[in-house]
Amino acid sequence: MAEQKATNVHWHEHSVTPEERCQLSGHKGAVLWFTGLSGSGKSTVANTVDHKLHAAGKRTFVLDGDNVRMGLNKNLGFSAEDRAENIRRIGEVAKLFCEAGTITTTAFISPYVADRDAVRALLPEGQFIEILVDAPLETCEARDPKGLYKKARAGEIKGFTGIDDPYEAPEKPELVLDSDKKGIDELADEVIAYLEKSGILSL
Numbered sequence: 362m363a364e365q366k367a368t369n370v371h372w373h374e375h376s377v378t379p380e381e382r383c384q385l386s387g388h389k390g391a392v393l394w395f396t397g398l399s400g401s402g403k404s405t406v407a408n409t410v411d412h413k414l415h416a417a418g419k420r421t422f423v424l425d426g427d428n429v430r431m432g433l434n435k436n437l438g439f440s441a442e443d444r445a446e447n448i449r450r451i452g453e454v455a456k457l458f459c460e461a462g463t464i465t466t467t468a469f470i471s472p473y474v475a476d477r478d479a480v481r482a483l484l485p486e487g488q489f490i491e492i493l494v495d496a497p498l499e500t501c502e503a504r505d506p507k508g509l510y511k512k513a514r515a516g517e518i519k520g521f522t523g524i525d526d527p528y529e530a531p532e533k534p535e536l537v538l539d540s541d542k543k544g545i546d547e548l549a550d551e552v553i554a555y556l557e558k559s560g561i562l563s564l
Contacts, residue, residue, distance in 0.1 A: 388562045388563060389488070391464050391489075393464065394467050394471070398522060399522065400496070400502065401540055403470075404425055404426070406468075406549055406552070407467070409548075410466055414553065420461075420462060421463060422458055422463050422466070430447070444472070445473070448480060456483045470522050490535045494538050494540050495541070500541050
């Protein structure tokens with residue numbers, strides 16, 4: 362039996378606007394969308410950016426791929442359809458954080474261009490910041506912090522991005538971080554410099 366979708370729902374405007382929430386934060390809301398292969402350093406850079414911004418008195422939050430799959434998206438697998446739904450849900454959550462005046466960092470492989478573009482379309486111009494954490498496959502595989510590449514090579518994991526499933530790199534990301542040649546602090550500082558230059562950290 363097909364799942365029946367709710368029809369008796371109506372959009373309610375909030376009495377406090379996103380602009381007013383940003384005034385309280387003292388900066389604009391934004392979504393920092395870190396994308397890249399497993400092992401590229403997405404989560405590490407995202408968390409370092411979050412720590413530095415928090416220490417500077419900014420309102421921030423991290424949406425991490427593994428953490429989200431342990432809760433909100435624990436019913437999803439890794440098929441193309443489930444991956445798309447995973448990113449769709451995260452996009453909607455990130456949008457809510459952004460409207461609340463929070464700088465939200467996300468760390469997901471998010472391998473497909475169409476899924477990332479769909480999240481970009483949810484947000485006002487300039488508030489979706491796509492950040493490619495760039496490292497060659499051989500570097501990511503050598504790091505293999507979770508042992509996933511080893512399992513994928515052994516056939517224990519099917520549809521693993523970079524091995525038997527494609528990764529579609531962004532064509533025009535707002536920022537490219539070279540995690541093969543630069544340290545985490547340097548990469549985090551590059552992100553914060555971009556936020557300063559683009560006016561996210563001020564009103």
